[in-house]
Amino acid sequence: MLDDTKRRLLNTAGQIFADKGFEAASIREICQQAEANIAAVHYHFGDKKQLYVATVRLAQCAQSDEIPFPELPADMPAAQRLRTFVGTMFERMLSADRPKWHLQLMLRELSYPTEACEAIVHDYIRPMADSLRTILAELLPGDMPEPERWQVGFSIVGQVLFYYVHQPIIRLLIGDEAYRNLTVDTLADHVTRFSLAALGQRMPQEVAS
Amino acid sequence: MLDDTKRRLLNTAGQIFADKGFEAASIREICQQAEANIAAVHYHFGDKKQLYVATVRLAQCAQSDEIPFPELPADMPAAQRLRTFVGTMFERMLSADRPKWHLQLMLRELSYPTEACEAIVHDYIRPMADSLRTILAELLPGDMPEPERWQVGFSIVGQVLFYYVHQPIIRLLIGDEAYRNLTVDTLADHVTRFSLAALGQRMPQEVAS
DNA sequence: GCGGGAATCAAACAAGTGTTTGATTGAATC
DNA sequence: GATTCAATCAAACACTTGTTTGATTCCCGC
Numbered sequence: 001m002l003d004d005t006k007r008r009l010l011n012t013a014g015q016i017f018a019d020k021g022f023e024a025a026s027i028r029e030i031c032q033q034a035e036a037n038i039a040a041v042h043y044h045f046g047d048k049k050q051l052y053v054a055t056v057r058l059a060q061c062a063q064s065d066e067i068p069f070p071e072l073p074a075d076m077p078a079a080q081r082l083r084t085f086v087g088t089m090f091e092r093m094l095s096a097d098r099p100k101w102h103l104q105l106m107l108r109e110l111s112y113p114t115e116a117c118e119a120i121v122h123d124y125i126r127p128m129a130d131s132l133r134t135i136l137a138e139l140l141p142g143d144m145p146e147p148e149r150w151q152v153g154f155s156i157v158g159q160v161l162f163y164y165v166h167q168p169i170i171r172l173l174i175g176d177e178a179y180r181n182l183t184v185d186t187l188a189d190h191v192t193r194f195s196l197a198a199l200g201q202r203m204p205q206e207v208a209s
Numbered sequence: 210m211l212d213d214t215k216r217r218l219l220n221t222a223g224q225i226f227a228d229k230g231f232e233a234a235s236i237r238e239i240c241q242q243a244e245a246n247i248a249a250v251h252y253h254f255g256d257k258k259q260l261y262v263a264t265v266r267l268a269q270c271a272q273s274d275e276i277p278f279p280e281l282p283a284d285m286p287a288a289q290r291l292r293t294f295v296g297t298m299f300e301r302m303l304s305a306d307r308p309k310w311h312l313q314l315m316l317r318e319l320s321y322p323t324e325a326c327e328a329i330v331h332d333y334i335r336p337m338a339d340s341l342r343t344i345l346a347e348l349l350p351g352d353m354p355e356p357e358r359w360q361v362g363f364s365i366v367g368q369v370l371f372y373y374v375h376q377p378i379i380r381l382l383i384g385d386e387a388y389r390n391l392t393v394d395t396l397a398d399h400v401t402r403f404s405l406a407a408l409g410q411r412m413p414q415e416v417a418s
Numbered sequence: 419g420c421g422g423g424a425a426t427c428a429a430a431c432a433a434g435t436g437t438t439t440g441a442t443t444g445a446a447t448c
Numbered sequence: 449g450a451t452t453c454a455a456t457c458a459a460a461c462a463c464t465t466g467t468t469t470g471a472t473t474c475c476c477g478c
Contacts, residue, residue, distance in 0.1 A: 021321075023233035027466060037427050048466065111320065112230075113377045121381040129382055147390065150383050151399045158371030159364045165374055168322045172330040173338055174359050181356065190360045198407035236436060246457050257436065426473070435464065443456070
């Protein structure tokens with residue numbers, strides 16, 4: 001392979017950056033684990049910071065590609081589309097069979113933003129927000145002012161993200177065993193039912209597992 | 210004052226730790242900003258790590274003292290107690306007149322836990338969780354199984370924490386001006402109303418501002 | 419077979435890290 | 449006034465950091 005070391009560097013760097021953060025990750029550790037020379041990062045990327053933004057960019061693309069957001073046909077009931085939306089978010093977050101550092105790195109960047117944050121919001125978050133707001137347009141009264149519509153969206157997304165960002169809290173609170181029982185479907189069903197009820201809607205039977 | 214430098218060290222260290230994280234914060238920067246000698250941290254705390262856990266412990270205590278959780282009298286309607294609970298959380302998070310590094314440091318520790326995390330969960334989170342679960346006991350059907358009760362609690366707390374943890378996203382999504390319009394009361398009202406509706410309850414009029 | 423450019427390598431760079439030392443201060447105690 | 453002990457200080461410690469250099473290897477096109 002041509003740029004094999006460059007690819008190896010990107011992947012292991014992303015893993016370590018996601019795990020420890022930018023400052024705590026050292027180039028030597030990255031290169032050693034990637035079986036590359038220390039000078040390779042300078043040669044291929046310029047410096048540490050450029051390597052970092054490259055990993056963020058990679059994570060962003062990969063994350064979108066691996067579990068693409070399903071097309072939500074306009075004739076599908078809004079409640080069911082909401083269930084699909086929430087389910088896809090949980091899928092992206094908790095699905096264990098893919099490299100987990102992609103989302104991990106992105107969420108770290110979103111919580112403690114550097115210069116790479118804006119790109120994520122623009123390319124990754126914004127489309128999701130638009131998709132959710134389209135769904136909500138059918139579930140909310142037409143005269144609801146814009147700020148309130150945003151808050152409803154935040155209430156839904158906040159529920160989902162909580163399970164990812166605060167895994168340590170949840171584990172310590174309910175115990176490891178109960179945590180393992182939290183499946184993607186269970187959580188997606190709960191959040192969807194909870195949110196639909198908050199909007200005065202019922203959970204459609206055909207999607208409630 | 211006797212231990213003035215020790216106190217100064219704790220406060221500026223906590224600020225910097227909260228801002229940059231443990232690894233990225235340097236002892237020299239802390240000491241310079243605290244107007245203390247570099248050896249002072251070794252003298253008063255032992256090493257950098259012990260200084261860090263001391264700041265976390267301080268943040269934890271201060272955070273509880275400054276905005277103590279109000280006693281929720283048992284004869285107050287559960288819906289109103291929920292509004293108070295949510296309001297206090299927002300108060301702790303967004304009230305601008307207190308040093309903000311306390312909660313900032315605690316939430317950083319909760320998202321990326323070190324050894325100090327368990328103590329926070331045990332001494333700070335657990336009591337809050339118990340308080341919320343007591344309120345929910347009156348709002349939820351008595352035969353609801355334990356895991357679902359937890360999920361309802363997470364749905365409520367998740368909504369609240371979202372506004373703190375993901376401030377950067379919110380700002381970029383809705384714009385700076387709209388963000389400034391989000392007051393503690395507005396948000397607490399929304400989250401409470403949303404959650405109560407999800408549980409089939411109405412927002413009590415006397416607390417809806 | 420041979421030049422030439424891309425890629426890799428060991429080695430060293432200067433700067434910054436946490437930590438430690440040993441001397442110096444200052445105020446309270448006898 | 450002498451002693452004592454906690455607190456502070458400048459200086460150096462050994463080590464790691466990101467970065468750079470210059471030589472070496474590798475492989476492709478001529």
